[in-house]
Amino acid sequence: MPAFSQNHPSRVLLCLLMTAALASCTTASAPTPPTPVEPAEKGPSASARGVPEFISVVRYGRYTLVELAPVSAQQDLLLQVVDVTVPGTRTATVGDALRHVLLRSGYQLCSSSDIAALNALPLPASHYRLGPLLLRDALLTLAGPAWDLEVDDGARRICFTRAVQPTTGSALPQSGPVSPVDIARPPLKTEARP
Numbered sequence: 001m002p003a004f005s006q007n008h009p010s011r012v013l014l015c016l017l018m019t020a021a022l023a024s025c026t027t028a029s030a031p032t033p034p035t036p037v038e039p040a041e042k043g044p045s046a047s048a049r050g051v052p053e054f055i056s057v058v059r060y061g062r063y064t065l066v067e068l069a070p071v072s073a074q075q076d077l078l079l080q081v082v083d084v085t086v087p088g089t090r091t092a093t094v095g096d097a098l099r100h101v102l103l104r105s106g107y108q109l110c111s112s113s114d115i116a117a118l119n120a121l122p123l124p125a126s127h128y129r130l131g132p133l134l135l136r137d138a139l140l141t142l143a144g145p146a147w148d149l150e151v152d153d154g155a156r157r158i159c160f161t162r163a164v165q166p167t168t169g170s171a172l173p174q175s176g177p178v179s180p181v182d183i184a185r186p187p188l189k190t191e192a193r194p
Helices: 009-025 094-101 113-119 135-143
Strands: 057-060 064-067 081-085 129-134 147-152 157-162
Touching: 081 094, 081 135, 094 113, 094 135, 113 157, 129 135, 135 147
Parallel strands: none
Antiparallel strands: 057 064, 081 129, 147 157
């Protein structure tokens, strides 16, 4: 009896018959029709709810989509992040630091007589390096709690005014011993900042 090899014609014929038999046993089912989708409740549209219907994007690279809208720091310039190192001189003032922070921010410092007192103050050593901070926070840090920030977005000017100190309703007696009840204590800290 001859040896049964892989290329024997009867073996090839047997494989073809088995493949045909297996293929004939399967049947293709008819495609099912899609079920109709019922409309949702008649509520406010996406644009009426404040949700944008379409967000335009552009593809950068294979996996990155970038939304075509300005970021919040581009719309409100005081929300931009700054990381500032004021050039180190011994005679640096708060005005020098404010101008350095505002250098490429799009804003400029106003020139009023009220801000001249702030500009002349010496710059504390802890303010030579600020950030990363929001521009608004950096300006408020440099000015300190005695000054309020005023922004003119139309002219893109930054001004500072003296913070209003709370007034106490009672005056101290001029003579006689002072008891703790007679002393009006101001609040620990008042904040007029946004």
